[in-house]
Amino acid sequence: MLKGSKLTRNFLNLSDINKSQLMGILKRAIDLKKYRKKNKNPATLRNINLAMIFEKPSTRTRVSFELAIKELGGRSIILDEATTHLSRGETISDTARVLSKYCNILMIRTTNHKKLIEYHRYSKLPVINGLSNISHPCQILADIMAYNEKRGSIRDRKFVWMGDLNNVLFSWVEAANIFNFSLNICFPKLMKVSKGLKEKIKTYSNNVKIFHNTKLACKDSDCIITDTWFSMGKKPTNKLIKVFKPYQVNEKIMSIAKKNAVFMHCLPATRGNEVTEEVIDNSRYSLVWSEAENRLHIQKAILEWCLKKI
Ligand code: CP
Ligand code: NVA
Numbered sequence: 437m438l439k440g441s442k443l444t445r446n447f448l449n450l451s452d453i454n455k456s457q458l459m460g461i462l463k464r465a466i467d468l469k470k471y472r473k474k475n476k477n478p479a480t481l482r483n484i485n486l487a488m489i490f491e492k493p494s495t496r497t498r499v500s501f502e503l504a505i506k507e508l509g510g511r512s513i514i515l516d517e518a519t520t521h522l523s524r525g526e527t528i529s530d531t532a533r534v535l536s537k538y539c540n541i542l543m544i545r546t547t548n549h550k551k552l553i554e555y556h557r558y559s560k561l562p563v564i565n566g567l568s569n570i571s572h573p574c575q576i577l578a579d580i581m582a583y584n585e586k587r588g589s590i591r592d593r594k595f596v597w598m599g600d601l602n603n604v605l606f607s608w609v610e611a612a613n614i615f616n617f618s619l620n621i622c623f624p625k626l627m628k629v630s631k632g633l634k635e636k637i638k639t640y641s642n643n644v645k646i647f648h649n650t651k652l653a654c655k656d657s658d659c660i661i662t663d664t665w666f667s668m669g670k671k672p673t674n675k676l677i678k679v680f681k682p683y684q685v686n687e688k689i690m691s692i693a694k695k696n697a698v699f700m701h702c703l704p705a706t707r708g709n710e711v712t713e714e715v716i717d718n719s720r721y722s723l724v725w726s727e728a729e730n731r732l733h734i735q736k737a738i739l740e741w742c743l744k745k746i
Contacts, residue, residue, distance in 0.1 A: 461738060462580065481505060486539065486543060488514050500732040529554065543563075567603060585730075593618070596654050618645070665710050685711045689715075
């Protein structure tokens with residue numbers, strides 16, 4: 437039914453989807469979390485085949501999508517790019533057309549965002565961005581869900597992003613504009629801001645501000661977020677570690693934020709680099725395990741949304 441439909445729903449970037457639809461996904465994820473607790477998962481995706489293509493490693497995205505589709509009655513097939521003919525030069529266009537004969541929906545983790553669009557173009561199947569070089573939208577919905585559960589609405593809150601300027605940050609910038617909260621981005625002065633991110637920040641300047649001074653950025657904030665300084669594919673160097681060190685989220689940084697501020701990290705973390713043990717393991721304010729858990733509930737809701745079940 438979905439094949440060839442002009443109205444196919446893709447989940448590529450948060451800014452492609454209107455706020456009420458995103459709110460619907462969040463609301464559905466909360467319900468699905470309750471159903472799972474009661475052992476009453478609905479079979480809304482019975483006989484749906486999800487193919488997942490991974491060009492990069494994954495623990496959370498892989499496990500949560502696989503369980504999500506299975507718990508809702510569907511099936512999943514995982515394709516590690518290196519073990520398919522993609523690694524021997526078969527084109528994305530041919531691969532996509534073949535997958536469309538077997539599957540109903542695709543989830544792709546890619547080194548090049550443009551490939552997501554190419555998969556959709558040739559398969560006509562809904563495509564979910566399971567992390568690209570540009571963005572990581574599934575993660576941010578799970579994170580917002582975790583914040584809502586712990587502290588209520590995100591609207592008008594002050595969030596701080598510390599450290600590297602990466603794909604996860606890009607989706608946070610989009611979220612700040614959509615969900616009306618402010619986001620202070622605090623990073624070393626000598627880091628170059630990519631053209632795409634620069635444009636986003638400029639467009640959303642009502643919500644997003646740039647800082648290099650950690651005290652000024654974190655003062656009175658409701659949440660401090662960080663991520664690895666070395667995203668997949670980026671080589672760690674001692675020189676860069678030194679540059680990033682003042683932006684490490686430690687207890688001193690957390691003490692500048694509001695008393696009830698929380699800490700977030702999408703994981704995987706490098707303890708001792710971007711975050712200290714004391715912060716990530718602080719059960720009073722670290723939301724990292726809820727963020728990871730909510731990936732499962734959010735993926736279910738995203739799959740249902742893409743397949744027009746909600
Ligand atoms: N946060 C996240 O996407 O984790 P994985 O790389 O393990 O999927
Ligand atoms: N920024 C990280 C996120 C991992 C989930 C990366 O791209 O490696």
